[in-house]
Amino acid sequence: MDPVIEVVALFLGFVSWIMVGIAIPNRYWKVSSIDGTVITTSTLYENLWMSCATDSLGVHNCREFPSLLALSGYIQASRALMIAAVVSGTFGVVATLIGMQCSKAAGDNYVLKGRIAGTGGAFYLLQGLCTMISVSWYAANITQEFFNPLYPGQKYEIGEGLYIGWASGVLAICGGACLMFSCKLGTKEKTYYQPTRETAYSASASKRDAQSTYGRNAYV
Numbered sequence: 594m595d596p597v598i599e600v601v602a603l604f605l606g607f608v609s610w611i612m613v614g615i616a617i618p619n620r621y622w623k624v625s626s627i628d629g630t631v632i633t634t635s636t637l638y639e640n641l642w643m644s645c646a647t648d649s650l651g652v653h654n655c656r657e658f659p660s661l662l663a664l665s666g667y668i669q670a671s672r673a674l675m676i677a678a679v680v681s682g683t684f685g686v687v688a689t690l691i692g693m694q695c696s697k698a699a700g701d702n703y704v705l706k707g708r709i710a711g712t713g714g715a716f717y718l719l720q721g722l723c724t725m726i727s728v729s730w731y732a733a734n735i736t737q738e739f740f741n742p743l744y745p746g747q748k749y750e751i752g753e754g755l756y757i758g759w760a761s762g763v764l765a766i767c768g769g770a771c772l773m774f775s776c777k778l779g780t781k782e783k784t785y786y787q788p789t790r791e792t793a794y795s796a797s798a799s800k801r802d803a804q805s806t807y808g809r810n811a812y813v
Contacts, residue, residue, distance in 0.1 A: 596693075606772075619753065625638070641675065715773065
């Protein structure tokens with residue numbers, strides 16, 4: 594595999610892994626503004642773990658969700674998917690580092706290194722898919738509530754945390770695709786034929802018979 598592609602894929606995967614770690618604790622997954630007077634204007638924002646509010650004076654008040662089972666199903670699923678994305682990204686970074694050609698972890702067995710790097714690419718793809726499903730599902734619920742005229746609760750808009758998640762998913766999928774389609778997973782090691790004593794004896798005997806036959810026929 595081309596070392597340049599390895600470095601690019603590792604860079605994309607590592608950056609996407611860092612961005613997932615930034616997106617999970619980001620408080621601005623959905624944002625809503627309540628207009629009033631200059632003093633009473635406040636901003637509401639939520640993420641997967643807490644709900645916060647800030648007023649025009651810059652005072653922040655956050656409250657963690659009290660019960661996991663009381664949360665909506667899409668929030669619970671988004672939590673699980675984002676945690677799975679972090680775990681998959683960790684395995685992807687480690688596998689890519691081991692599978693690089695410049696790494697000495699697997700010795701000079703480049704076929705094994707290619708397979709390990711391909712496994713890292715699969716983990717990157719899994720990370721990207723988990724991230725994209727999580728943030729897209731969360732955003733779909735935000736837009737559904739926002740455009741529903743019969744929704745009685747507070748309406749929110751998409752926050753910066755979701756954009757970070759989308760960017761992370763795209764980078765992870767690109768890095769995983771580079772590794773998966775460029776690694777020579779099916780390459781086989783070269784085997785060299787070494788003749789045994791029996792085959793060498795048979796070859797020499799056949800050669801002598803051919804020479805003796807040629808000698809007899811030459812004088813006829």
